[in-house]
Amino acid sequence: MITTSLPLIDLIEIRRSRSIADEKSRTLSGVQTTFNSLAPQRSRRITVVNWRESLFNVVFQFVRLSRLDRLLLSGDSYPIALYFKGIEALPVVKEILGEETKEVLKDLRVRFTWMGGYMRVDPRRRAIVISSRYLADGDRLDIYLDLVHELMHVKQLMEGKDLYDIHYSYTERQTEIDAYRVAVKEARRKGLNDDRICRYLKTEWISDQDLRRLAATLKVKCPDLASV
DSSP states (O other): OTTOOOOOOEHHHHHHHHHOTOOOOOOOOOOOOOBOOOOOSSSOOOOOOHHHHHHHHHHHHHHHHGGGGGGBSSOOOOEEEGGGGGGOOOOOHHHHGGGGGHHHHOEEEEESSSSOOOEEEEETEEEEEEHHHHHHHHHHHHHHHHHHHHHHHHHHHHTOOOTTTSSOOGGGOHHHHHHHHHHHHHHHHHHHHHHHHHHHOTTTTSSEEEEEEHHHHHHHHOOOOOGO
């Protein structure tokens, strides 16, 4: 099984550790798995989606609708606390989930995929899907912030929000902005500077223009993007 050698992530230790300004940025390659809902909504503002995002959306929409995503996941799911020690004690988790923290975490599961990428929420299975390679080799601080980001998506699902609205680009989708806002707030709590936060925000599927837009929305000052 792909999960036998995966590490236990001590979230309390990560949160207490001091940040290092020149920490390495994400080094993992791969495709972010974004699934899109087709439910109709009123008052849409149509925006231009860059070619990277369009390609990923087409591929993973096909995977979702054809149920091929089941072939990309490990057979089992696990309690989230099994891989993320101390999650129930984190102040940011309690801020996100509120009085329902204990109940939500009790039911929330973790599933693993052998594909590249980072994390995503699977609405059908009430689970957070994580790349096994990312959990094993990824930057621990990035994993911590990604988990915060995804827990915000879990909260949004509980509120009935559409996480993957294809009528908006990734960096203009309100659910993504709100999830990144929580992650950036937590990054600042840990003392990360704007340069490190900008490197956290940079992913393979968004363009430099989209990164600038997202950073401006989140009030993060990105340096010369050539260095990101």
